[in-house]
Amino acid sequence: MVGNNSNPMLELVRAMPEHLLAGYDIGCGQQPGRADDALVITGMGGSAISGALLAGVAADSSPVPILCSRDYDLPAAVGRRSLVIAISYSGNTEETLSGFNVARKRGCRLAVITSGGRLAAEAARARIPVVIVPTGLPPRAALGFLFGSLLALARSARVLRLTRKTVIAASTLLATRYETWRRKAGRLARALGDNLPVVYATSRLSEPVAERWRCQINENAKLLCHSSILPEHNHNEIVGMGAPYAMRSSHLFTLVDDSTHSRTRLRLKHLLGITRGTYRKATILAAEGESRLEQALSLVLLGDLLSIELAASREVDPLPVTRIEELKRRMARN
Template structure:
């Protein structure tokens, strides 16, 4: 897995070539659609989040990521539907793309060559971009995402500067050098982050919608690579719900007290009952992980600062990573590249093989019967 993570920059460049060879630029003939719907699940579906994040708030049409079987009823011939499935066999994605073809939508596919998805898109006279075989979806993020970005540019919903992909790929190369396995932990930021995360309950917040995609990605990578729980969120939303965890059992780490605001005998009795059930000491504490975008709303920047202060006042440790680069794609790549390494290092730190995803395989087997 480390070898694949280290090759993210090369993967980005190769994906740009594959998209060009597949004729993604021909989508410009379609004109700007009413909406772009990205149908995908798991490590494939996040490519749609990447498209939406890079397109940003100035995107002239909605970019909707659809993670399910049936398309929304509003989807029609004025829309473009992009099916993304690394294996080309994901049943939810195939269902959505088949419906899109029947509705007369322009259809694009990104996934394995000679797969059911490739066949379906071909029969629908759409464009299919093949991705290399042998990598899991989570290890193919840029192979799946870059074709979507180039499709978005052809559809006139975003603008990629001529050097944006090169700059992002170079940034990933630079991160790979800093985070290489032979680099000692005290100079390796990914190993440092893995050590910080170990033994904690990570709460990962992005300080913009773009950084929120990176936060979600880190939580998913921790789950799949390190088999480790994490919660992701984005500011300002997380300040209206998740922040209250700071005063809970895994935040302050204090024994449960009287129920706040209790004003009835029933409340008091309930608090006493649960206090008896929660006498065991907490061994893991929250750790706030802030993924800080260099482009933030001024009020969100203040919220980020205040969130850190609140956490530290309660004894909650904080890790913070700041986006590097100027263009959205490079900033996003910088917030994904280093945490991807950290998720693998955390697995190795715990003696866990980061590659297997046995519960996913078992679940798929069970629903076939």
């Protein structure tokens, strides 16, 4: 698909660097208060991934645990000394609205990131800090705005040591490497062919990135994708590789970064040797950039581009998510 610029989703992926910095600047306009014992991000799908990425980026420095809650309720330990940030791009995600209301009842400190909807209205009535991001995007394509805003709130809450210069550096890396990564995504899509994509993370930083790959390939390419993480994989999934037979037609994409432990790298080498014959191909992909933020986002953008390339090769429109919308309609009737 290289050379075709008429794909709306591709253009939204191209805009991620701009959206990231814009989201950060928007988020700097709100002061959510401190997270004394935990930062909890409640959200679902394309909105929730921002929280998972934050947890990965801040894993080596955050003074408090960062939890991602993707359910109607919140963990019992979340209370008055916790900061809960509710993220719903539409503002109408029922699980997120439920988690938001649970946090209010418990007296948690609260902040909201959304483009509008019921969540924005309820937060405004309760005088809860609200970051309003631009509307009109598929939630999964609003990652730059949502994650950028969350970075700003996490910095304000003293959970993340970050400056605007750090965000600019990440945005610049994504913009300058975009065309190179787009061509690389095209090669990866051709190498995958009709095989099953399986994405392995190798660190806390790359774990949410592998999840993002899985979600984007499922939604954009309408193609089933599996993800897992090393070294945990080596204690269970390694045994089942190759069964059923369809798994033998899998292409393993393994994401590595500077924080990948040397023993995990050794495990990966042995894993690929022990299980040879249970997969069709294996590709190791290294993160680019200097900071943890840059490294995470470099692999995020590559995965997003791969999902668009796969959609093109499968001749499917990456925008519609018909089954998700149908499920929402059925849930609304009950």
